Amino acid sequence: MKKILIALGVIAAIVVAGVAYLYSNLDSIIKTAVEESGSRVTKVEVTLGGVNLDLTNGKGGLENLQVGNPDGFKTDYAFALGGVNVAVDTSSINSDVITIKEVTVDGPKVIYELAGTKSNIATIQSNVDAFTKTVSSGGASDDSGGEGPKLVIENLYVRDGEVAVSADFLQGKKMGVPLPTIHLTNIGKDSGGATPAEVAAKVLSAVNQSVIKSVSSLDLKGMMEGAGQVLEGAGSAVKGGGEGLKGAAEEAGSKLKGLIGN
Template identity: 20%
Template sequence: MNKKYSFIIIIFLATIISVLIALSSMGFIIKKTINQVTHNITGTDVELSKSSFSLLTGKATMQKLLIANPKGSSTPLAMIMTSAKMKINPMSITKDTVIIENLETDNLEIFWIGKEGKNFREIEAHIIKFATRERAIIEDITSRGLEDEHKYFALQQMTLTNTKVHYYQDSKKINEIIIPEITLSNIGDTKIGASFVDLMEKSFKEIIVSCEKHVNAHIISTNKK
């Protein structure tokens, strides 16, 4: 066989193997990213027990995600997600923007302290501060003509159904409120994408808006009785 063609075949096979390795290790990457990065973004402890990814279907799962409350809060946890499902475009993983076609869960539990959700407000403030700092870094990198090594995402649809809100006043649990559905769509596009911090910021904002709306409705309803 011609040496030139042998070299091309070797390069082709090496590329295919690299792609397969990247795709098959995606479950580990999801877990590692969340456990090593997210606590810096939220300013609280965060732990994801397990994640998996199917190379054939593009389906990913996350199991037992715990987000702790800020120090000094009357409850230890801000959020528990027993499990979640994602559909990821497999071929996008090796590109600059990873396309998450959908993310859904029906077992999210929120621990909401006070009418305004002061624990979530504190976490949100930390996320915004981190996001502002990250955007400044990215702007500085690009302005100097350097390569931006951040990974970007396009989240096309997020659906949280039957979210259970544990409503607390200080350390006393007042009630449980069910939010039938929280949705968020089109964060980042397939060309530019959004950073992981952008996803966190927009997701938390949507959750906070929905929780505050339903908690206020519950308070109004209770006061009328």
């Protein structure tokens, strides 16, 4: 009997130690999960600076979450999300569908880069869409949580964002425009919960549409025409060249309208 009690005591100590280790390392576990799953879903490098958790109150925060660029794009990143705050319904934590009351993304920075006939934002969205379709069709397992609890997000806000446009014709400069506030409600509610990949696809689609709308408001064609006019006035010796560049700018500006959204 004494040996049995000792054995049970050892097992209990191991379990307690395991739980203590899990709770003391939750931040690093979540950080690893976000980076690995995010990179797999988007097919670009996803990095996370840190995680802050308040398990008692069901609150958490992600710091310096950054989504890199696909191959062929030169800017430092596509998204730098800054601070992400999450409030969870603690009564749902042990259920099959976890309810998240609110997700707030404050001050995200987006670099909308044009390269050839594609943009980095649309390329990432295509990657996420392809991953979601593959998982839905049973072609691959969803390591990001498709086989675990699903999510319902009651409110998701993206606030105070900025979009910078980068393209070869800007010669290293960037043009900026504010990103309108995005508010999504009841993500996954009608389908009995959504996987993290499905949530990512929905959020990225909304951000992509908002970015396209913001970028479309920029007078990129006018800026290029202005560059042609500056060269036109540089002197009579180069006036003909200025006219030619102005015409090229007009043509490039027309083509640019077709690129917005790709």
